[in-house]
Amino acid sequence: MTTHQTPLLTVENVVKHFDISGGFLDQLAFKGGIHLEKTTVKAVNNVSLFVNKGETLSVVGESGCGKSTLARVILGLYRPNSGKIFYDGQRIDHLSHEQWLPYRRKMQMIFQDPYASLNPRKTVRQTLEEPLRFHNPKMTAQEAVDKVAYVMEQVGVDPAWIGRYPHEFSGGQRQRISIARGLILDPNFIVADEPVSALDVSIQAQILNLLMDLREKHDLTYLFITHDLSVVRHISSRVAVLYLGTVCELASAKDLFESPRHPYTRALLSAIPRIGEKKAKHIKLKGEVPTPVNLPSGCVFHGRCVYARDRCRKEFPRFNELSNSTFVSCHGVEEGWDLG
Amino acid sequence: MSHLLEVRDLEVKFALRSGDITAIDGVSFNLDPGERLGIVGESGAGKSVTGFAIINLISKPGYISRGSIYFEGNEISAYSLARMRKIRGNRISMIFQDPMMTLNPVYTIGFQMIETLQAHRNISKTQARAIALDKLKKVYIPSPEKRLSQYPHELSGGMRQRIIIAISLLADPAIIIADEPTTALDVTIQAEIMDLLQELCERDRMGLILITHDLGVVSQVTEKIAVMYAGKIIEYGPTETVVHHPVHPYTIGLIGSIPGSIEPGKDLKQIPGMMPTLTNIPPGCAFNPRCELAADICTKKTPVFEEKQNGIMAACHMK
Numbered sequence: 001m002t003t004h005q006t007p008l009l010t011v012e013n014v015v016k017h018f019d020i021s022g023g024f025l026d027q028l029a030f031k032g033g034i035h036l037e038k039t040t041v042k043a044v045n046n047v048s049l050f051v052n053k054g055e056t057l058s059v060v061g062e063s064g065c066g067k068s069t070l071a072r073v074i075l076g077l078y079r080p081n082s083g084k085i086f087y088d089g090q091r092i093d094h095l096s097h098e099q100w101l102p103y104r105r106k107m108q109m110i111f112q113d114p115y116a117s118l119n120p121r122k123t124v125r126q127t128l129e130e131p132l133r134f135h136n137p138k139m140t141a142q143e144a145v146d147k148v149a150y151v152m153e154q155v156g157v158d159p160a161w162i163g164r165y166p167h168e169f170s171g172g173q174r175q176r177i178s179i180a181r182g183l184i185l186d187p188n189f190i191v192a193d194e195p196v197s198a199l200d201v202s203i204q205a206q207i208l209n210l211l212m213d214l215r216e217k218h219d220l221t222y223l224f225i226t227h228d229l230s231v232v233r234h235i236s237s238r239v240a241v242l243y244l245g246t247v248c249e250l251a252s253a254k255d256l257f258e259s260p261r262h263p264y265t266r267a268l269l270s271a272i273p274r275i276g277e278k279k280a281k282h283i284k285l286k287g288e289v290p291t292p293v294n295l296p297s298g299c300v301f302h303g304r305c306v307y308a309r310d311r312c313r314k315e316f317p318r319f320n321e322l323s324n325s326t327f328v329s330c331h332g333v334e335e336g337w338d339l340g
Numbered sequence: 341m342s343h344l345l346e347v348r349d350l351e352v353k354f355a356l357r358s359g360d361i362t363a364i365d366g367v368s369f370n371l372d373p374g375e376r377l378g379i380v381g382e383s384g385a386g387k388s389v390t391g392f393a394i395i396n397l398i399s400k401p402g403y404i405s406r407g408s409i410y411f412e413g414n415e416i417s418a419y420s421l422a423r424m425r426k427i428r429g430n431r432i433s434m435i436f437q438d439p440m441m442t443l444n445p446v447y448t449i450g451f452q453m454i455e456t457l458q459a460h461r462n463i464s465k466t467q468a469r470a471i472a473l474d475k476l477k478k479v480y481i482p483s484p485e486k487r488l489s490q491y492p493h494e495l496s497g498g499m500r501q502r503i504i505i506a507i508s509l510l511a512d513p514a515i516i517i518a519d520e521p522t523t524a525l526d527v528t529i530q531a532e533i534m535d536l537l538q539e540l541c542e543r544d545r546m547g548l549i550l551i552t553h554d555l556g557v558v559s560q561v562t563e564k565i566a567v568m569y570a571g572k573i574i575e576y577g578p579t580e581t582v583v584h585h586p587v588h589p590y591t592i593g594l595i596g597s598i599p600g601s602i603e604p605g606k607d608l609k610q611i612p613g614m615m616p617t618l619t620n621i622p623p624g625c626a627f628n629p630r631c632e633l634a635a636d637i638c639t640k641k642t643p644v645f646e647e648k649q650n651g652i653m654a655a656c657h658m659k
Contacts, residue, residue: 201555201598202382202597202610205609229527233604234600271530273554275598275601282531288498288499
C-alpha cells in the first residue's frame with residue numbers, strides 16, 4: 001500500500017483464530033476412523049489496513065464480523081496468529097509485556113458499555129488516578145488530582161464530582177468518564193469500540209460532538225469500531241467494511257457512501273433507515289451470515305452475493321487498490337462485471 | 341366509536357414505598373385498521389409502558405390509574421383478567437425486543453406455536469400444525485417443516501424474530517404491538533423485518549404500533565408518529581410532516597441529534613442535559629430545563645396538547 005505519509009498505525013495481513021475445541025473428549029471425531037479434530041473460530045482473516053495521523057478510521061460490520069477482535073489485536077490485548085502491526089514505524093505485535101508499556105500510554109481504548117467498563121467500587125478519582133500513578137510513579141498527589149480535574153473538565157464532567165461512584169452518574173456521564181480514562185495519559189491513538197451504541201440519541205449526539213472536539217484539541221487519531229453506519233458517515237475520514245473477518249472495502253467516507261463498490265457494502269448501505277427519506281428499495285441478501293467456524297471457500301461473501309460466479313467460489317479475491325485509493329476485495333469489481 | 345383502537349387520557353402509575361410515580365400521564369391516540377403508528381422517545385419516556393398498558397400487561401406495583409382503552413368499540417381497560425386473555429395474543433398481539441429471550445429455549449418451535457394456537461382456539465393438533473406452517477411461510481422462513489422440530493438455539497437472531505412474528509400472527513390479530521422489534525438485530529436483518537411488518541399490515545389490514553427509539557426506522561415504516569417525553573405525548577402527527585416540519589423543540593432536537601441529518605464532520609445539534617427521572621419531573625413543561633425557547637410560563641404552566649400546524653398536535657407554549 002502506498003501512502004503520502006507514514007501512517008500512525010499499520011496492520012499487515014493480521015490473522016486471529018480462536019481455538020474452541022475444548023478438551024480431549026470434545027475433540028474426538030469418528031469420521032473414517034478415530035482422530036482428533038480442532039475447532040477454531042476464524043475471527044480475523046488476513047486483514048490489512050493503515051491509519052494516518054489525525055484521521056478517524058471506522059471499522060464497520062455486522063455482529064460477529066470480527067471488528068472488536070481486530071481492535072483488541074491492535075491494542076495487544078490478543079496476540080495475532082500471524083501478521084504484523086506497526087505503530088509509528090515500530091513493530092509492536094510481538095513485544096513482551098514490559099516492552100508494551102510505553103505503547104499503552106499512547107494507545108488507549110474506550111469501551112461500549114459504560115455500565116460494565118467502570119469499576120463500581122472505585123470513585124471517579126480512583127479510576128482516573130490509577131493509570132496516571134502507574135505510568136508516572138514520581139507524580140505527586142496534588143499533580144495527579146489536578147490532572148484528573150483537568151481531564152474531567154475536558155470531557156464535560158464537573159470536577160466537583162471527583163469523589164463519586166459510577167452508579168451516581170447517568171449513562172452519558174459514565175461514558176464521559178470512560179473517555180476521560182482514555183485521555184488521562186495523553187494518548188495519540190484511541191480505539192473506540194462502539195462508544196455510543198448503548199446511549200440514547202440525544203446523549204449519543206453529545207458524546208459524538210465531544211469525541212470530535214477532543215480530536216481537534218488533542219490532535220488525536222481514532223480507530224472507531226461500530227455497526228451504526230450513520231455515525232460512521234458523520235465522524236470518519238475513512239471506512240473499512242468488515243465481513244467475516246475480511247476487509248471487503250476500504251475507502252474514504254465520502255467515496256464509500258457515495259459510490260460503494262463491493263456488493264456487500266452496497267447491501268449494507270441500502271439497509272440504513274434514513275430519516276425523512278421514503279424507503280428506497282433495499283438490496284436483499286440471500287441466506288444468512290455463515291459462522292466464522294466454517295468459513296466458505298473462495299470469497300467469504302459468495303454465498304450471499306447475487307453476482308457470485310464460479311471464480312468467487314474457488315478463489316479468494318485479492319485486496320486491490322483502485323485508482324482513487326479505494327481498496328476492494330471482489331472478483332467482480334476487479335474484472336469489471338456488471339454489478340447492477 | 342369508529343376507530344379500531346382508541347386510547348383516551350391514559351395514566352399509569354407505579355406505587356412505590358416513597359409514593360406513586362407517574363410513568364405515563366394522559367396519553368391519547370387512535371389506530372385504524374391497516375394503520376401504522378410509531379411511538380418514539382428515549383429510554384424512560386414511557387413508550388413501552390404505553391404498549392404494555394394497551395393489553396393490560398402492567399404488573400404490580402404498576403397500575404392504570406386513569407383513562408380508558410377501547411378496542412373495536414369495547415372498553416377493554418375495564419375487562420377482567422380472564423376476558424383480557426381472550427384478547428391478548430389473539431386479537432392484539434405483541435412482539436418484544438429480544439428474540440433470544442422471548443422464545444422458550446427448552447421447547448421446539450412447533451410445540452410453542454401449537455401451544456399458542458390451542459390456548460386460543462378449540463382445534464386439533466394437526467389443524468394447529470397446519471396453521472403454524474402457513475404462518476411460517478407467510479414470514480418467509482425457508483424450509484418451514486424443518487423449523488417446527490427445531491429449538492430456538494438452532495436459529496439465528498433474525499430467524500428467531502421472524503418466528504416470533506409468525507407466532508404473533510397465529511390467531512390473525514387485528515393489531516400488532518412491536519416493542520423495539522429490531523433493536524437487537526443487525527441493519528440488514530432489521531431492514532428485512534421492517535419490510536415484512538409493513539407488508540403484513542398492508543395485505544391483512546392489520547394495525548401496527550411500532551415502539552422504538554430509532555426515528556429512522558419509524559420514518560420509513562409508519563404513517564403517524566407520536567413522540568413521547570417524560571411520560572407524555574408531546575408531538576403527534578403524520579410521519580412525513582413530523583419528520584420534515586417538527587413543531588416541538590424536543591422533536592426538533594431529537595431529529596437534529598441523528599448523525600446523517602447534517603453534513604458529515606459538523607457538530608451535531610445536541611439537546612443539553614438529559615431526560616428527567618420520573619421521580620423528579622420539573623414543574624410546568626417537563627422539557628423546559630433543556631429547551632432553548634423556554635420562557636417564564638414554561639416553568640409554571642403545563643402546556644396544553646393542541647393542534648398547531650399542518651395537522652400536527654403538540655404540547656408547547658412557545659409554538
